Amino acid sequence: MTAPATTTWFDLLRHGEPDGGPKYRGHRDDPLSPLGWRQMHGAIGADDRWDHILTSPLLRCRAFAEQLAAERGLPCTVVDGFKEISFGAWEGLTTEQVAERFGDGQARFWSDPERHAPAGGEPILDFYRRIGEAWSHWRDALAGQRVLLVCHGGVIRMTLAHVMGLPPGRALGAFLVPYASRSRVRLDATDQGLLGCLVSHGVTESGS
Template sequence: MKNSTTTIDLIRHGEPAGGPMFRGSQDDPLSDLGWQQMRSAISDTEEWDLVVTSPLLRCHRFAEQLATNRQLPLERDERLREISFGAWEGMTADAIQADAPEALNRFWSDPVAYPPPGGETMDEFHARVRDSWHHWCREAAGQRVLVVCHGGVIRMILAEVMGIPLNRSFSALAVPYACRSRVRIDQSEHGIFSSLLSHGG
């Protein structure tokens, strides 16, 4: 087994146009503030070998601009889409509470047992994000990678890295707009070890 160290930076998209809501697969672009948040979160001195992005506009457009400006390869990965919120797509938290009291609280406290009505189950969501994560850990071994994605996707990846139970994955970690996390993967003759180096910066 070849020894290698892979560094993967995860960044959530900035504020989307349209304000706070459960947008999941709803494909809104970044707001002007969202663009500012993303540009402020990335320094000119940082270096990557590869940019990987969700295909949704609020991630892809920034990732494409960054990759173009820095002459980096860009990969779109459908598996990095946000969880589908089903009937909650496009609704605010207040509207959900008014329509179905306590439903949102149940989802945040145990999303495995209480998925959004008509939405993706947590097991389905976790499985596709996990497949993407393992793919890029192999494909980009030894490289520095920036992944532009969503709050739910980051929660699934960090649950995988840190062993967080799925029923705690949404409530255990705060992932605000333009939040960054850094994971290191060390591969050696002793195995593959993943560790969270930073979160929230």
């Protein structure tokens, strides 16, 4: 007799706008701006139901995740493995400043990120492996539950690369991930193995 499938749902929520405007942040620990807080609250509906919240340790994710968990009486786990990629010497700089200081390094990174890491930054293959380890652990540990993961654009891209079998360099530029956007992944553990599916991607508070 075939055993029933175990279904797990993950909602991947990117943080809202941080203080300080557009720049490379990576491991830089800037808090959310007032607009960022409004974006995050707007991304959550009264009908949303989760069993567990996971969050990056960085403040722009963690502060909202812990507040939401306290409001809804949910467990909240801070996972270091879901921290954003490190941009090394680029952190805290705008794209214009990186271009001025590092020449064509930025263009080379975005055209071929697997071969050209930012100066002093985390190689994307290392980042991909780090996210994969965190993802596989929590995917299995919370099997059968509805989970909210509050994290970063890069983390969402690498998670979807694992779910969809995409090379990390391609996934980095393949997905638009606006502030406070949500993506939903469904995982079914069946007799044929674990089947992962991207149900929705890039949904914002306006539904666009």
